[in-house]
Amino acid sequence: MCVVCAKEVELNRLPRSLSYAMRVARLLMFLMTPGVSLSLWSKSGILYREVRVLDFLSKLYDRVYILTYGGFEDLRHRSVLPSNVDVLFNNVGNCLAYGFLAPFVYRCMFRKFGIIVCRTVQLAGCFVGLLLKLFYGARLVLRQGYQYSKFLRSRRAFHKYVFAQILELFAYWFADVVITTSENDREYIVRRYRVNRRKVHVIPNWVDVEAFKPMPGVPKERGRVVFVGRLEHQKNLHALIDAVKDLPDVKLYVIGDGSLRKELERKVANEHVDNVVFLGVVPHEKMPYELNRSEIFVLPSLWEGHPKTLIEAMACGLPVVGTDVEGIREVLVDGYNGLLCKPNAKSIREALVKLLNDSELRRELGENARKFVVENYSLEKVMERELALHLWVIKSRGGMV
Numbered sequence: 001m002c003v004v005c006a007k008e009v010e011l012n013r014l015p016r017s018l019s020y021a022m023r024v025a026r027l028l029m030f031l032m033t034p035g036v037s038l039s040l041w042s043k044s045g046i047l048y049r050e051v052r053v054l055d056f057l058s059k060l061y062d063r064v065y066i067l068t069y070g071g072f073e074d075l076r077h078r079s080v081l082p083s084n085v086d087v088l089f090n091n092v093g094n095c096l097a098y099g100f101l102a103p104f105v106y107r108c109m110f111r112k113f114g115i116i117v118c119r120t121v122q123l124a125g126c127f128v129g130l131l132l133k134l135f136y137g138a139r140l141v142l143r144q145g146y147q148y149s150k151f152l153r154s155r156r157a158f159h160k161y162v163f164a165q166i167l168e169l170f171a172y173w174f175a176d177v178v179i180t181t182s183e184n185d186r187e188y189i190v191r192r193y194r195v196n197r198r199k200v201h202v203i204p205n206w207v208d209v210e211a212f213k214p215m216p217g218v219p220k221e222r223g224r225v226v227f228v229g230r231l232e233h234q235k236n237l238h239a240l241i242d243a244v245k246d247l248p249d250v251k252l253y254v255i256g257d258g259s260l261r262k263e264l265e266r267k268v269a270n271e272h273v274d275n276v277v278f279l280g281v282v283p284h285e286k287m288p289y290e291l292n293r294s295e296i297f298v299l300p301s302l303w304e305g306h307p308k309t310l311i312e313a314m315a316c317g318l319p320v321v322g323t324d325v326e327g328i329r330e331v332l333v334d335g336y337n338g339l340l341c342k343p344n345a346k347s348i349r350e351a352l353v354k355l356l357n358d359s360e361l362r363r364e365l366g367e368n369a370r371k372f373v374v375e376n377y378s379l380e381k382v383m384e385r386e387l388a389l390h391l392w393v394i395k396s397r398g399g400m401v
Contacts, residue, residue, distance in 0.1 A: 024114030026394060028061040029132065030054065030085075031118055031125040034095040037070025038077040038087065044257075045283040049308075050121070051080055052208065056383040057119070058082040060390050067102060067128060069095045103131040110136045115397045117141060117390065123148050126171045133174060139393045142175035143386075145205065146305030146327075147185045169193055172200075176396075177389050179203050181306035182330055201389060205306045206382035207315045209374050211288055214317035214366075218292040223250040225352060226294040228287070228309040231258030233302070236323070238267065240300040242345035243352065245273040250356065252276045252298075255290060291316040295362065296355050300348050304328050311377050314338070314369035319362040321351045337368040 041047040058064050064085040068074045074089045081087075088106065092098040103110070110116060116138035118129030123144040132138035149164040172178055172193045178200045180186050186200045225244065229235050237260065244252045254264075257280055268276050282290055291297065297313035297320045304310075304327025311331065313320055322328040324340040332338035341351040355362055 025063075025112065026061045026115040027110070027113035027117070028057060028064040028390075029116065029118040029129070029138070030057075030064060030066045031120045031128050032066065032068050033120075033122045033125045034069055034099055036121070037068050037090075038066070038074040039070045042077060043281070045281050045287070047077065047080065047284075049208075049284045052379060053383070054082055054085055056387060057390065058085050060387065060394065061117070063113070067099075067125075069098065099125075099128050100131070102128060103135055107135075110138075115139075115394060117393055117397075119143060119390075122146075123168065123171060126167070126175070130170065130174055139177075139397055140175045141177045141179065141389065141393060142171055143179040143203075144185075145181055147180075147188060150188070150303075175199070176393055177201065179386065179389070181205055182327060184326055184330065185305065201385075203382060203385050203389075204377055205308045205311065206379045207308070207311045207373055207377050209315050209378045211285070212291070212312045212315035213288070214370065215288065215292040218289060220295050221251075221293050222295065223356065224253060224294045225250060225296045225298055226253045226255065226291065226313075227298055227300070228255040228282075228291075228313070229299070229301075229307075230256055231260045231264060233260065234304075236300040236302050236343055237264055239343060239345045240298065240348060241267060241273060241276055243300070243348035244275060245271065247275070247349065247352065247356075250275055250352070253279055253290075253294070255279045255282050255287075257281050287312065288316055291318055294318060296321060296352060298348070298352065299323070299328060300343060301325060301328065302343055307331070311373050315373040315377075317366040317370040319355050319365040320369060321348065321355065323348070336365075337372045338365055 038047060041050055054064060065088050066085065067088050069090050071089055071091060074087055078087055090098040092101060116132060116136055118132055118138050119141040120126050120129060120143050126142050129138065129140040133140050149161060149168055172189055172195045178189065180189065180200060180202060181204050183202055186202050189195050189200050190197050227240060231237060244250055252275060254276065265278060291313050297318045299307060299310050299322045301323055303325050306327060310320060310322060314337065320338040322332050322338055322340060323343040325343060329340060332340055334340040339351045339355065341347040
């Protein structure tokens with residue numbers, strides 16, 4: 001198995017506030033989810049967004065390796081990575097086999113580092129970190145964007161749900177730090193798995209408020225309503241289409257892709273709906289423009305973790321409509337920074353009509369939404385909290401400030 005290594009980072013390039021006495025070499029393993037690759041992130045338009053995290057984390061470590069489940073083609077994305085970050089790609093084929101073999105294939109590399117910290121993107125990638133903890137004494141920072149078992153339970157996938165619970169039990173018990181995006185998920189973990197509350201930290205998703213911001217030079221399109229997200233059952237898009245199909249002078253733009261796209265397109269065609277447009281995947285760097293063209297953002301989900309697309313729309317100063325469900329109600333204060341509605345077509349329609357007919361309400365909600373995101377979810381503020389956890393993990397392993 002080939003490892004392509006980047007140039008060694010010069011230690012004096014680290015900011016003084018983050019510098020350490022380099023008695024022990026430090027390695028960060030950035031563990032992606034099985035089946036996910038840098039190329040998939042790029043295709044989905046989110047590579048730039050996800051890599052921003054590494055811009056911060058890489059400053060604390062001598063070397064960072066991204067364990068991706070993509071093949072050799074993932075190496076072409078190294079140009080967007082910090083200089084001390086490189087890629088370990090999958091040339092085994094089977095994702096699970098690759099994940100289980102990686103700790104042993106790269107054992108010579110791991111033995112060069114006195115401190116190894118593993119950080120997951122989602123919970124499903126933690127099994128590699130557990131192996132590194134078992135064989136090399138690595139520390140595991142288990143970060144997850146949503147609660148996997150709750151997601152599977154809602155889909156009535158019983159066997160996968162049982163497996164997810166077993167994985168979560170082991171992961172939470174053996175992780176050194178657990179990061180979740182909402183207080184609800186923290187309470188769920190502590191209560192269901194009897195995990196020490198002090199181990200579980202709430203760090204929300206972030207948004208680049210310098211990229212996602214109001215653009216006065218971009219004209220609004222009258223009646224343009226936008227949805228951004230995966231086209232899956234969770235997003236409740238059948239109800240959203242039913243909500244807008246009879247609204248005059250309204251056009252819904254659906255941004256994203258997923259397993260329900262063809263089904264939703266058939267629904268639109270069969271019911272002769274002429275005010276719904278499927279745009280597919282839009283690159284993340286172009287998303288602020290698409291949002292700023294719109295008058296309203298809508299998220300009609302049945303449940304959420306901590307929805308990134310919602311806070312990105314809010315950062316752009318859009319008035320937003322969201323369903324009153326877990327994950328959304330923690331972000332939106334009804335009537336202050338958005339409108340909450342029930343997850344059915346009638347309630348969604350009523351909220352949209354209320355906003356469309358009141359320009360002053362749209363302005364007020366949009367301004368409050370932007371202010372709320374800047375104060376709570378900016379990239380710098382969120383990453384400052386995660387960096388503090390990594391500093392604690394490094395010090396507990398023998399690293400010195």
